[in-house]
Amino acid sequence: MENGLDSHWKRTLGMFATNFERAFKNQDKGIRLNFEYYDESTADIPKLAKDLAFRDDIYAVIGGLYSSNAEELAAGLTPAGKTYFTLATAEQLIRAYASTGYLWAMTETDITQCEVLLSKVINYGGKSVALLAKDNDAYGQTFLDWFAFQSKELGLENKGVFAYDNTTLADMARQAMQSGAEYVVCVPSEIEEIGPMLQISEIQPRDGTSRPRLLFSDTAYGIDVLTVYGDIAEGIEGVAFGADPESGFDVSYKTFFDDASTVGEAQLYDAAMLIGYAAWLRLLEPEVPLQKALRRIVSGEDLNMGSWTGEDMGLVVDALSRGASPYVKGASGHLRFDSKVFTNVLATTYHNFKVYNGIYIILDYNTSDGGNRTEATLAGWNWKASQMQDFNDSGDITYPE
Structure with a gap:
């Protein structure tokens, strides 16, 4: 989060939160994600991963811009059953932790x-x-x-x-x-x-x-x-x-903030979006665990509902409330994952x-x-x-x- 990166992450998740709130305008209840921030360059990563893994109030973890840090986070989070979305791209990371079922890589290797x-x-x-x-x-x-x-x-x-x-x-x-x-x-x-x-x-x-x-x-x-x-x-x-x-994400970002997006912001936005959709599906169907909810979200074959904006996300939210399975896209593009272990996004x-x-x-x-x-x-x-x-x-x- 140093050298100006902190404002980018908070800016992106703030934009997501605003858009996601707008997505529930047709619903009588909704989902709001609360974000905590930790700097991977200064934190004791193994200790942080262990602490987050066993906190019941932590729904999921997004992070690991650098592969070495992502590896330590995955080692502490995924064996404990904590859902972990990473921006890291190392092939060894995927090979080591795909079998846990809790690692979600937002880019190809x-x-x-x-x-x-x-x-x-x-x-x-x-x-x-x-x-x-x-x-x-x-x-x-x-x-x-x-x-x-x-x-x-x-x-x-x-x-x-x-x-x-x-x-x-x-x-x-x-x-x-x-x-x-x-x-x-x-x-x-x-x-x-x-x-x-x-x-x-x-x-x-x-x-x-x-x-x-x-x-x-x-x-x-x-x-x-x-x-x-x-x-x-x-x-x-x-x-x-x-x-x-x-998707228009970069142009919209430039318009909103008068600044260019940095590497990983689109993937960060999409990770939060998938977690939000899964939380909404679990609110509708409480018996569905988070991992199954995420897999259903990225496996939808119904009509594509758009992309990452508040209006588009509102169409997905409404479709899920009707029991439909919409095809989901995000700021980074198609959010399709491998159909066996659901670890790697298939297109970047x-x-x-x-x-x-x-x-x-x-x-x-x-x-x-x-x-x-x-x-x-x-x-x-x-x-x-x-x-x-x-x-x-x-x-x-x-x-x-």
Whole structure:
């Protein structure tokens, strides 16, 4: 919650609470979620997980922006039967705790993110790649496990996999930059590791070849990165999970708060929304446990009721009260989970981002749901959203007779 992130999480959940209250306008009773906040960067995670796991007044836990913290939270929460929604993306986390039935991952694993990053290299006309990732780390391990295989499958020349630890980052980064690769995929596990990567990338290779182009993973996307690095962050490019552009979440967020959303906000909103729907279903059918309620919510096959706004959520709430099973979408897109263990969301929208003039701009979108988002779709949506007339602020208009 440091470096400006706290205002983003509270802002998003505040917006959700307002919209969710509006969703019950046709009902004589409703659901309100109360939120407690803990900072994963300062808390004693194992102790916090144990405390929350055995508190009867805690309905569910959302969090774990960093995979190492998410792993500790999952270890304490899921065996105790506490529902846990995470934004973390490490494949090992899913493999270890899917069987508990209480882990809900709001993004696909980094197997997909690694493939999207390599696809960007191909889109840019690149022929060779190298990987720089942290060793013995849950987040970096997924990339280390899959990079060589995926690069070969995609027809890219792998110039090397460079695994670093806390003492060898500078040396491994230098080796990666001098490997002869046209592109280096950088996977910092913490934002403090981005700086050394950027500094070493400015060093000219000894053989006189051009410096490689860097593509960062989602750790490099966020208001905290801009807060820490300022002008140094200019030009950072990479891939991060985010909102589905067709949902309008990012544009609405910018309109409401005059600020761009940060990584994970759409997924945070959707996690709260699913918990709210499940709580409502349990109010209607008290005998249904929370996990079964959540599984029913994400398995609905009836008519889609819209997305994340108060009006859309109101349609879902009304449908559930009638005993229907609506198809649920959210700010991040389709909220479909694997049908066996219901752990991983099946489709994630990835933003191809770049820092330009001190802000993040989105160059393109990619999904794994068969609906690849292109620049043309994005441009059309942004034009429509920015040019649409605001009927609540029309000013003084004098009409002729």
